[in-house]
């Protein structure tokens with residue numbers, strides 16, 4: 001694969017489970033989240049300083065990667081899906097931006113502890129709990145001490161029967177649909193912070209994102225967790 005604006009390192013060239021949805025994944029995510037996912041990704045840049053070295057894991061076709069590259073950040077995007085990365089490369093090329101693209105499994109790509117920020121947007125929710133733990137440990141190994149992990153994902157529902165019920169009526173069909181497409185495991189909404197002590201992270205902040213804006217009537221179904229590597 002030749003991507004003029006970007007170098008592609010560590011290429012395996014095998015098809016991967018997300019290849020068949022690469023062409024429509026972001027559109028479905030945008031529609032299914034009522035626009036909350038792109039809003040979440042736009043706000044995330046607040047926590048990334050201008051001189052940071054940033055690794056996007058499970059980057060997909062990378063609307064967030066393009067935003068970060070447009071800000072002039074030093075960006076690496078890692079994903080196992082060749083088609084996702086091809087779309088991302090084409091996007092970068094159209095916008096005349098650069099990022100380092102790595103086609104690899106996060107559990108295989110060798111960590112050097114050299115990134116200031118690792119971003120895992122809608123990536124960890126693909127896996128069974130044991131794999132989430134392994135992925136978080138790997139994210140930690142890619143970070144320098146004091147580096148930051150940003151996780152954009154579904155927000156665990158707060159207390160209250162009605163809130164939980166309403167939320168699960170929204171989440172369960174999405175999880176089932178993605179599972180039927182072979183994209184993820186079936187599981188409840190994870191609270192990644194419960195794995196942080198084992199993975200050597202601590203929570204700095206959790207920023208909720210509402211389904212339709214951040215007003216009182218907008219259920220806060222998504223969030224970015226900002227964590228520090230300890």
Ligand SMILES: C[S@@+](CC[C@H](N)C(=O)[O-])C[C@H]1O[C@@H](n2cnc3c(N)ncnc32)[C@H](O)[C@@H]1O
Nearest residue numbers: 018058059060079080081084104105106121122
């Ligand atoms: C749900 S998509 C999220 C994509 C993107 N971060 C976003 O927010 O649109 C998950 C991505 O993780 C990638 N992926 C899954 N397992 C992976 C692994 N072990 N190593 C690297 N990437 C992986 C998939 O190819 C897919 O592009």
